[in-house]
Amino acid sequence: MKRLAHFWLLVAVACLFGSLSWPIQALGHTSSPATCFSISRYDGHNASKIAYDAPLLPEYGYDSDSVLLANEKGNQTTRPDGVFAKFAGFLAAKTGVNANRLAGARAVDDFIANAEANGMQVVGRETTFNTPFGARRMDVILLNPQTGSIGGVEVKSSLGAFKCFDADARQQFSADRWINTFGATSVGEQSGITINNTLKILWPAPPEP
Amino acid sequence: MKLDSAKQLLDSFLQNVASALDFQRVERLVYTRPINEAAVLLSFPCRLDPRGPGCFGCNVGLRFQSLEPFLQGEAKPIVPTIMMPLHLLRENKSFTEWQFYATDDLERLRDAVVRDLTKIALPFAERYSNLPELRRRLESSIPNDWFILGPEQRLNVLAAVQFVQGDKPGALKTLDDALLERKAALPSKRLPIEAVRRRLGEAI
Numbered sequence: 192m193k194r195l196a197h198f199w200l201l202v203a204v205a206c207l208f209g210s211l212s213w214p215i216q217a218l219g220h221t222s223s224p225a226t227c228f229s230i231s232r233y234d235g236h237n238a239s240k241i242a243y244d245a246p247l248l249p250e251y252g253y254d255s256d257s258v259l260l261a262n263e264k265g266n267q268t269t270r271p272d273g274v275f276a277k278f279a280g281f282l283a284a285k286t287g288v289n290a291n292r293l294a295g296a297r298a299v300d301d302f303i304a305n306a307e308a309n310g311m312q313v314v315g316r317e318t319t320f321n322t323p324f325g326a327r328r329m330d331v332i333l334l335n336p337q338t339g340s341i342g343g344v345e346v347k348s349s350l351g352a353f354k355c356f357d358a359d360a361r362q363q364f365s366a367d368r369w370i371n372t373f374g375a376t377s378v379g380e381q382s383g384i385t386i387n388n389t390l391k392i393l394w395p396a397p398p399e400p
Numbered sequence: 401m402k403l404d405s406a407k408q409l410l411d412s413f414l415q416n417v418a419s420a421l422d423f424q425r426v427e428r429l430v431y432t433r434p435i436n437e438a439a440v441l442l443s444f445p446c447r448l449d450p451r452g453p454g455c456f457g458c459n460v461g462l463r464f465q466s467l468e469p470f471l472q473g474e475a476k477p478i479v480p481t482i483m484m485p486l487h488l489l490r491e492n493k494s495f496t497e498w499q500f501y502a503t504d505d506l507e508r509l510r511d512a513v514v515r516d517l518t519k520i521a522l523p524f525a526e527r528y529s530n531l532p533e534l535r536r537r538l539e540s541s542i543p544n545d546w547f548i549l550g551p552e553q554r555l556n557v558l559a560a561v562q563f564v565q566g567d568k569p570g571a572l573k574t575l576d577d578a579l580l581e582r583k584a585a586l587p588s589k590r591l592p593i594e595a596v597r598r599r600l601g602e603a604i
Contacts, residue, residue, distance in 0.1 A: 292450035303495055313495035314485055314548050315457075317447045339543030341550050374588035380429045380445040382476070383461055383483040385553050387588035 291349075294396040298348035299330050302394045312336055314384055318343070320366070320375040327366035327375070332384055342388040343370065353393040367391070401501065406454035407446050413506040414444055417513055421522070429456075430478045436529035438462040441480050442521065455497040458486040458513075460521040462529055467560040470599045481557060482528065482547045489520045535561045552578070552589055556596045563600050571600055 303313055314332040320343070321327075329343030345363065347353035356364075367389040369375070374387035401409075411428045418424075423431035429444045441461035449455050461480025472479055487496050498513065500506050528534050537545050538558040546554040555578045563571035575597040582589045 289450065296450045307494055312488060312493055314488070315445060315459075316495070316497075318445070334548055336544045339546050339549070339551050339554065341548060370588075372587055373591060376479075380443045381459060382443065382478055383459070383480045384548065385550055385592070387550065387552075387586070 291352075295346070295348045295352075297399070298394045298396040299346045301397050302344070302346050302392075303331060306331070306333055310336070314341060315377070315381050318377050318381045318384060319379050320370060320386070321378050322366040322369045322375055324365040324369060325362055326378075327363065327370065327389075329386075329389060332377075332386065340388070341384065341386050342390065343386050345389065345391040346394045347391060348394060348396040350393060353391070363391075401448065401452075401454060403446075403448045403454075406448055406500075409503060410444065410446050410454065410456055410500070410506065413503070413510075414513075417510065417517070418442060420514075421517060426478050432463075432477075435462075435525055437466070437531055438464045438481070438525075438529040439477075440522070440525040440529065441478060441483075442517070443478070449499070453499040453501055455499050457495075457497045458516070458521065460484050460486060460489070460524055462525060462534075464531070464534070466531075466564050467557065470560040470563060470596055470603065471556055473595075473599070482534070482549060484524060484547050486516060486521055488548070489524055531561050531565060535565070552582075552592050556592060559596060559600065563603070568600075568604060572597070575600070 299316070303316075307313060312334040314334050316331055317328055318332050319326050319328045327343075330346045331344045332341060333344055334341045345367070370386060370389050374385060376382070377384040377386075407428060411425075414429065414431070415425055418431035421433075423433045423442060426432050426441070429446060431442045432439050434440075439462070441459075441463055443459045443461065444456050445459065446454060446456040459480075461483035463477070463479070464481045467481055471481065487493065490496075498509050500509065528537065535558065537547075538549075538554055538561065540546070543551070549557060555574060559571040559574040562568075562574060575593055578593050579590060579597065582593070
């Protein structure tokens with residue numbers, strides 16, 4: 192009888208810790224500020240509803256990829272708040288990537304504003320050119336209306352990205368050398384833009400408004 | 401929203417807008433209809449901004465089938481001979497894009513898109529869809545008149561127009577002079593001209 196009482200006590204303790212396992216797991220992730228943000232933000236709301244509200248995503252620092260993926264995983268559980276605790280590490284990582292992309296977008300916007308203020312015209316943005324080294328997508332295509340020359344600009348918003356020389360950067364470098372030597376014509380929906388020069392610039396992103 | 405789904409959403413919206421203006425869909429986000437001596441191409445480059453919205457603009461292109469064999473050989477029919485982004489046809493010429501998150505946003509943009517197409521894009525296409533007017537503009541010495549053609553592309557198109565209009569010696573001279581000027585230039589400035597020169601030479 193005493194053994195049976197011990198058994199039930201153990202079961203009760205296990206259940207108690209079982210029910211607390213989610214908050215403990217969540218607290219375990221709060222070492223990262225981004226993770227802490229995501230948990231505290233989504234705990235107070237209906238997560239699945241907010242996650243699909245696309246206009247709000249940037250406000251929370253998420254891109255659509257991360258949230259959609261979290262929701263796909265979340266379909267396996269009935270606790271939407273738990274989804275974000277469970278995948279908090281993943282979301283934090285994605286949020287970091289997204290922060291870079293947001294900074295990059297702000298840098299390109301700022302660069303375009305400056306180029307136009309200095310008499311250049313923007314022909315296109317995120318325009319793709321085919322080269323023997325693979326497709327090359329330039330951030331901005333600029334036209335100098337005084338000379339008629341058109342060139343592609345790759346905007347790097349941080350020194351790290353500017354100096355990076357990993358596989359992707361080497362592909363960009365090779366494609367740029369090809370375009371600078373032989374020229375290239377854009378493909379896809381922006382077909383018909385021919386450039387024969389490219390440049391990569393460091394243009395730090397302005398602070399968030 | 402992912403880029404592909406944004407493009408699909410936009411395409412179904414634009415297909416409706418374009419068909420009301422008698423355009424036919426060539427491929428996703430590219431629509432065409434014949435106009436005078438050319439075919440007008442409306443293409444809508446779409447990108448996904450990291451801040452959330454899908455962004456799109458419009459390029460107005462004219463494809464002169466009579467010039468294409470000399471200029472781009474066997475290029476796809478969606479490649480225009482000349483092209484202008486819609487924002488560069490506006491008064492202030494600053495780069496602008498329409499933004500959307502969902503179908504509702506696109507419906508709200510419908511009037512603005514149709515207005516720009518009818519008031520800006522189509523008059524431009526109508527005006528330059530015949531060879532004499534195209535030639536007159538390309539013969540200008542002001543680079544701003546060359547649509548968004550670079551100096552070499554402008555000479556190529558001009559020579560092709562001269563050739564098709566019967567001025568064959570003039571067309572070859574235009575290109576020969578250009579090659580002489582670029583004798584020591586990089587291949588990117590010579591090769592496109594040499595290619596057109598070769599095609600014109602073969603067609604004589």
